[in-house]
Structures are given as structure tokens and as C-alpha cells.
Amino acid sequence: MSFECHEPSSVTDAVALGARFGEEGRFLAGGTDLIIQMRRGKVGPRHVMSLHRVSGLDRIEADGAVRLGALVTHRTIERCPAFQGPLQALVESAAVVGGHQIRNVATVGGNIVNASPAADVVPVLLALDATVTCLGPDGERTLTLDGFLTGPGQTARRPGELLTSVRFDQLPPGSATAFVKAGRRKAMEISVVCVAVRLTLDAAHARCQEARIALGAVAPTTLRARAAERALEGQPLTDEVLRRAGRLAAGECGPIDDVRASARYRRLLVETLVPRALRRSLERIGRAA
């Protein structure tokens, strides 16, 4: 494996290098996906452009909308005071990415661009209706995260484009999020299934006003369970309504059999974990009221 390493010191320089090398270049953030893929021969970039010296992409801004720079690490998300309330699912997902060493260097931008269907932080961002911003020689583009993820390991990012940030709106009152992951063991294990939910209740807290359900590791990309979401909106969230959402979500996903679990087991997990995550969100809204 032979490649040339570049260390741009600004976003402008990184974008210029990205434009110069196109398909032959790869940005390196934490390297926890890229280096492994290079060692295994899955990718073989001729140019690796490290983002370590690029400043300004590691910040979280949380006034009004929330903006995470692409180089924000999972550890930073875990510790961010702004995410301890309704956005708690972000903390729950970041906290189960690998072990401490991984979380100290691995970034949210890498989790998104790597586009693994089993990525843990991506479902939460999808449940938050996040958008991503990419910067290339032709300027800035903002896309919905849903539209950005096009297949396993594939995104709508153009060759050489730098992902600069991910953004979502703060949640209205009466909202909460939850993230639940099933893995084969507690640490250093990618998800067999993961579920992220967001709920907003009406002013009387009697009915669901808006619901989002995102599922990981059960389709070629992280998936919104739209029929299950529709079955919740406008309804009082009784146990039966939550269980029905779980059944609908299980019907919407398309899992495969692999070394980690069978497709059938994954569907059963979705059916169980969706109502569990919804109940957790409801409890959180109740506690905050």
C-alpha cells in the first residue's frame, strides 16, 4: 500500500487538495474506519489528506439550531452539556461507539461519510431531520442526511468534497429522544440492530404531535420507519399504539442474515426495541414536564 500523505492547515487548503485529487484522494479524520479499510485492501487511495491540522471543524454550536463540525469526536458529544436534555439520544449513541480510545479520535463526520448501515450516531441524526453541508470547488451544498446516504459505504458526496458540518433544529417543548442498541456484547461491538426515536407531544401531552423512528443495521442504509411514524402521529401513545409501531417498523425494514444475526432475529429486535425506545422517550418527556 503506497500513498502520499498531505496535511492541509485550513478548510480552503483541504478543499483545494480534495478538488485536485478527486477519486484518488481520501480525507482522514480519526482514521478508525479509513485506516482499517486501507489495511484490509478495501480502499487504496493514492493521496490521504489528514484533517488534523484543520481548525474550526471541531466545534459544537447549540444556540437556536445545533451545528456539529465534522471533526467533533464522539467523546465530545458524550460530554456536551447541551445534549443532556431532550437530545440525550446523541449522548447515548456516541457513548457506545467502540471503546474510549476509539471515541477520543473518531468523528461524527467520519461516521456519516463512512455510511455503514450499522453506524450508531447516524440514526439519531436522521431522527433529528439533520442536514449535512459539503464544500467543494463549486461551493457549498446542503443536503438532507436522508438523501445523503445512498447505499452501504456510499453517499451523495461528490469526489473530493469535504463534509464540513451536520445541523438540526432544537426540539420544541414536549419533546425527547432515545437510542437503543443491541450488540452481541457490551463493548467494542457494532450494532446488530439500533433504534433512534424522537417524539414531540401536543400541548396537553395527550397525543403524539410528531414522531421519528430511525433504524440501523436492518437495510442497506440507515432507514426511517415512516409507516410506524405515521401510526403514532395524532394518537394517544398507549402501550398498544407503541407495540403496533414496533410491528410496522419490523415490516418496513429489510435485514439480511450475516455473522452477527439472522434477518428474522433482527426483525424481532426491531419489533421489541422500537416500543422500548418510544417508552423511554415518553418517560423523559414526563420527567421534564
Ligand SMILES: Cc1cc2nc3c(=O)[nH]c(=O)nc-3n(C[C@H](O)[C@H](O)[C@H](O)COP(=O)(O)OP(=O)(O)OC[C@H]3O[C@@H](n4cnc5c(N)ncnc54)[C@H](O)[C@@H]3O)c2cc1C
Ligand atoms: C474497534 C472499533 C470499534 C468500532 N465501533 C463502532 C461502533 O460501535 N459504532 C459505530 O458507529 N462505529 C464504530 N466503529 C467505526 C468508527 O469508529 C466510526 O464510524 C467513526 O465515527 C469514524 O470516524 P473517523 O473520524 O475515525 O473516520 P475516518 O476513518 O477518518 O473516515 C471514515 C470515512 O469518512 C471520510 N471522511 C472523514 N471525515 C470526512 C470529512 N470531513 N469530509 C469528507 N470525508 C470524510 C474518510 O475519507 C473515510 O472514507 C468502530 C471502529 C473500530 C476500529
